[in-house]
Amino acid sequence: MTDDTTDTPATPREALDQLLAGNRRFTGGTPRHPNQDAGRRADTAYAQHPFAVLLGCSDSRLAAEIIFDQGLGDLFVVRTAGHAVGPxxxxxxxxxxxxxxxxxxxxxxxxxxxxxxxxxxxVENGTIARGYVRDVIERVTPSVLAAQAAGVSENDGFIDTHVRHTVDLLLDRSRELADQVASGRTAVVGLSYRLAEGSVRPVVARGVDLPAAAARATAPAS
Structure with missing residues (x-):
């Protein structure tokens, strides 16, 4: 562990670049483990200024600070199964x-x-889950139905559809967030993570342009 720290990004572009750079360090086996020392712990004890809010799945293999090589106070993390969205x-x-x-x-x-x-x-078998798992499934169902209606058959297609649907849902449901994006203060980006490789792939962005290489990678085939 090191005491290496970085300046807090002030813009959506800077924040996205810092996240993607951290993921490249993670996948490349050269993490810096920034902002994880005693000094950082003391600095953030009475105030926090995270440069990104991360809504992710609760999956135990998706630890945000690890896969993006960040530290204490860097990310404000919200996690639910299937990144389901409620109030x-x-x-x-x-x-x-x-x-x-x-x-x-x-x-x-x-x-x-x-x-x-x-x-x-x-959806395919008409089964009904018990308990509150049913609520999670009901929140993910619109994404699965949309993917099926679009003729999606591959797993990546269902994942990407759900990520896009969640981004759109946040902006549709939250007037506060939509206004921030419209003003240029905030951006909303959807990413997809591969468990085996440890890498993230941009799926969609609202309020910020994706890096050129990422935009080419996510462009639909002609």
Whole structure:
């Protein structure tokens, strides 16, 4: 562990670049483990200024600070199974952007997502989950239905559709967040994570342009 620190990004572009750079360090086996020492712990004890809000899946393999090589106080993380969105999630994201001033919101999906698999099974077989798992499946169902209607058959297609749907849902449901994006203060970006490789792939962006290489990688085939 090192005491290496970096300047806090002030714009959506800077925040996205810092996240993607951290993921490259993670996948390349050269993490810096920034902002994880005793000094950082003391500095953040009474105030936090995270540069990104991250809405991710609760999957145990999706630890945001590790896969993006960040530290204490860098990310304001909200996690639910299948990154399902309810009022408490919207309120948490608005708190991160409006109160804490984060210039970036990231929706992080991933391959082998159990929530998407369970939802696909429920839709295809007509099964009904018990307990509150049913609520998660109901929140993911619109994404699965949209993917099916578009003729999607590959797992990556279902994941990308759900990430895009979640980004759109945040902006549709939260007037506060939509206004921040419209003003240029905040951006919302959807990423997809590959568990085996450890890498993230941009899926969609609102309020910021994707890096050129990422934009080419996510462009639909002609």
């Amino acid at each position: 408490e999630v919207l309120g948490s994201i608005e708190y991160g952007t409006k109160v804490l001033g984060s210039p970036l919101v990231v929706v992080l999906g991933h391959d082998a997502c159990g929530a998407i698999a369970a939802t696909r099974g429920a």
